[in-house]
Amino acid sequence: xxxxxxxxxxxxxxxxxxFFDGLRRSTQQAHPAVPVDAVRDAGYAAGQALFDHxxxxxxxxxxHGPDDLxxxxxxxxxxxxxxxxxxxxxxxxSLSEAVMVLDANNWGEAAAEAEGCPVSTGxxxxxxxxxxxxxISVLEVTSxxxxxxxxxxxxxxxxxxxYVWEAMERGIPYERAATSA
Numbered sequence: 560x561x562x563x564x565x566x567x568x569x570x571x572x573x574x575x576x577x578f579f580d581g582l583r584r585s586t587q588q589a590h591p592a593v594p595v596d597a598v599r600d601a602g603y604a605a606g607q608a609l610f611d612h613x614x615x616x617x618x619x620x621x622x623h624g625p626d627d628l629x630x631x632x633x634x635x636x637x638x639x640x641x642x643x644x645x646x647x648x649x650x651x652x653s654l655s656e657a658v659m660v661l662d663a664n665n666w667g668e669a670a671a672e673a674e675g676c677p678v679s680t681g682x683x684x685x686x687x688x689x690x691x692x693x694x695i696s697v698l699e700v701t702s703x704x705x706x707x708x709x710x711x712x713x714x715x716x717x718x719x720x721x722y723v724w725e726a727m728e729r730g731i732p733y734e735r736a737a738t739s740a
Contacts, residue, residue, distance in 0.1 A: 571612055573645060579668040579678055599681035606685025613640055613686070625690050646679075647708070658723065658737035659714040669710045675699055676710040687714055696720035700733050713737065 586597050614624055622628065622636060634651040641649045647666035654660045661683060663669065668676045676699055684697040696717045699710060713720060713733060719740045726736035 602681025610689035
């Protein structure tokens with residue numbers, strides 16, 4: 560007897576936000592040297608699958624596929640999608656010609672007690688990488704107005720975000736580094 564559900568292309572499940580804190584804690588206890596990377600990698604795999612779910616969600620609403628959406632429609636539909644599936648509110652904007660900013664508010668992973676959003680960092684890298692059909696780097700940063708339940712991510716090519724990261728390590732604010740990238 561098969562346990563697969565062939566009529567579903569991508570299956571999703573709902574988990575409480577406490578899942579993220581539990582995932583980080585258990586990973587850290589099992590392998591203290593690599594918890595963030597392991598959790599981020601899990602998010603990456605989920606992000607690629609989530610892209611398929613997003614595509615099906617768009618089709619259910621008689622919208623164009625992600626590749627064919629008008630630039631003006633994409634951020635609106637992305638916001639509706641993540642809100643509807645329970646992650647929270649996202650706002651996508653441009654920081655420079657090479658770097659996008661994704662602000663996540665009332666974000667499920669940020670509601671957990673642990674610091675940062677490594678699952679979401681991987682999730683967005685997988686999701687936007689599928690959209691771009693190219694590797695996308697995602698860097699979580701702290702905005703000046705960050706509050707509980709909020710995360711901010713920079714999205715760009717691997718080379719560009721490596722440049723931004725290296726500049727940040729030298730004390731240059733990410734906004735300035737991104738505009739000069």
